[in-house]
Amino acid sequence: SGDSGDSGDSGNEIDCEVVSERALTTLDDKCGKCHGAGSSGQAQFDYVTDVYALIANGKVKPGFPLESPLYTRLDSGEMPPANVPSNQRPTEDEVDTLWTWIEECISVQLGCGQGDDFISTDDMLSWMRNDISDTTQISPDEREFIRYFTLTHLYNSGICGEDLEVYRYALFKLINSLSTGNKVVLPVAVDERQTIFRIDLRDYGWDKGLWEDIVDANPFAIEFVKNEAADLKDFTGTDVPFQTADWFVSNGSRPPLYHDILKIPSSRFQLEASFGINVDQNIQTEIKSNDDIVARSGFQNSNVSVNNRLIERHEFPNANNRVYWLSYDFAGNDGCRNLFAEPLAFCEDGGEIIFNLPNGLQAYMLVDGDGNRIDEGPDDIVTDPEQPNQNVINGLSCMGCHAKGMIFQDDEVRAHVYDSFDFNEDEKQAVTNLHPLAGDFKALQELDRKRFTDALEQVGPVVEREEEPTLRVFKAFDLDVDLRRAAAELGVRTEQLASQIGKLGPDLQKLVDGGTVKRQVFTANFAQSVCDLNLGVTEACSGPNGGK
Structure with a gap:
């Protein structure tokens, strides 16, 4: 047995999907009673169909059947035990299928980052050092501005191909959505x-202090003290020259980092002043002279607001490629919260601001009724069905909702006021000036949408998914962590972590035998785990380099 290698194939072509299904069925049928999940036998393990656990605990070595105890014990007849009836023992064909599965198919089944395809921390440090040392790419006086974001741990955890492309795109989009650069x-x-x-901080209007602020906020930041890291730290002038991209996307897309990186001030009035926009003055000018500097649209229903809503457009006085949108949102529809009764003297309870960055992408701000910046919109005013608590999170929720730019919304206020007997001629004229005809308003929205989508096309081809990539990465980052993912984030092989798991805190012991831990639990234990495994220096490490 163990030399056919052709189970489930057509000619010499191995169909690993078929082989894997047959192998796992055999393991479940012939071994699962004692070694399956929740098995009641006195066996030593209960994860015979959990491929990750089999690898992590040394039962299977992908590519090497003869070094895989699961296979050798079945092939020798040692397992199942002698008292098991012959009809409950694997056939020779089934054992051959297990050989093929281990030799050819597990690596295919698990994707990238296995065996020789694993990327070590030493590899990463070497590649970054070689990159920053290449004077044809980077001059010596530019090195201090060079930093790196990495997806290597995702690759090592088996995320590759189109799935990894989503992460790349999310990184590209977010970093440019946090940029004050002109392109x-x-x-x-x-x-x-x-x-x-590789990034150059200057391309995004970032400085070295901002990078350190991001490092300080990152519970996964590690200072490496290996020799390979010395030149990299020396050239860049930072102890942490690279950070993981998925953490950055998940956290840089929402407060407090979102506000800190974009320097969004504490009130919309400060923001408007920085742009040279005087909203009240613009409105009064539009009412008096209809100069087309303000355009409004009011409506009963939208996808975000619980109640009626009004959106308002202003142009930057000194930048023809940037606009400023402000919404007025309400906690009810009665009294001065009713746009259709008070189109000129309403009293809003909050709002959303959308404005173009110099590169054409959009940035966002949420405010309360007094115009003060808030992190999340109250759920009695606005909601986001993508979030577990339904709350609109500034940055993240806005990116998800406005993935294709401005959302077209027809005005209902102009016609209502025009046909109503409740308004005098001056009021009707003011509303007419502020609320353009539907076609004119849509043309403005189309112009603004194109400005955004043109910039977005420069980010790269969007991987077609139902979810906006930044939002997808945010959700994926919050998923439970298994042994392979934990090992990848720590920069070690799965089997290495499995053999050392006893050194880690009690909260992480559930990772053995196919278990998982919550992302929050893994995050809370990460820094100490790095110290316990002597992988690098974090805030949790004691000694001269730790706890900086």
Whole structure:
């Protein structure tokens, strides 16, 4: 047995999907009673169909059946035990299928980052050092502005192909959505697998202090003290020259980092002043002279607001490629909260602001009724069905909702006021000036949408998914963590972590035997785990380099 290698194939072509299904069925049928999930026998393990756990605990070595105890014990007849009837023992064909599965198909089944395809921390440090040392790419006086974002841990955890492309796109989009630079600038891949990306802080209007602020907020930041890291730290002038991209996308897309990076002030009035926009003055000018500097649309229903809503457009006085949108949102529809009764003297309870960055992408701000910045919109005013608590989160929720730019919304106020007997001629004229005809308003929205989508096209081709990529990465980052993902984030192989798991805190012991832990639990234990495994220096480490 163990030399046919052709189970489930057609000619010499191995169909790993078929082989894997047959192998797992055999393991479940012939071994699952004692070694399956929740089995009641006195067996030593209960994860015979959990491929990750089999690898992590040394039962299977992908590519090497003869070094896989699961296979050798079945092939020798040692397992199942002698008292098991012959009809409950695996056949020779089934054992051959297990050989093929281990030798050829597990690596295919698990994707990238296995065996020789695993990218070590030493590899990463070496590639970054070689990149920053290449004077044809980076002059010596530019090195201090170079930093890196990495997706390597995702690759090592089996995320590759189109799935990894979503993460790349989310990184490219977010970093340019946090930029005050005049154009879209894409991070540069420095490795063949495109898991490490170089940025120049200056391309995004960032400085070295801002990078350190991001590092300080990052519970996954590690200072490496290996020799390979010395030049990299020396050239860049920082102890942490690279950070993981999925953490950055998940956290840089929402407060407090979103506000800190974009320097969004504490009130909309400060923001408007920085743009040279005087909203009240613009409104009065539009009412008096109809100069087309303000355009409004009011309506009963929208996808976000619980009640009626009004959106308002202003142009930047000194930038013809940027506009400023302000919504007025309400906690009810009665009294002065009723747009259709008070189109000129309403009293809003909050609002959303959308404005173009210099590169054409959009940035966002949420405010309360007094115009003060808030992190989340109250659920009695606005809701986001994508969030578990339904709350609109500034940045993240806005990116999800406005994935294609401005959302077209027809005005209902102008016609209502025009046909009503409740308004005098001056009021009707004021509303007419502020609320353009439907076609004119839509033309403005189309212009603004195109400005955004043109910039978005420079980010790269969007991987077609139902969800906006930033939102998708945010949700994926919050999923439970298994042993392979934990090992990848720590920068070690799955089997290495499995053999050392006893050194880690009690909260992480559930990772063995196919278990998982909540993302929050893993995050809380990460820094100490790095210290316990002597992988690098974090805030949790004691000694001269730790706890900085």
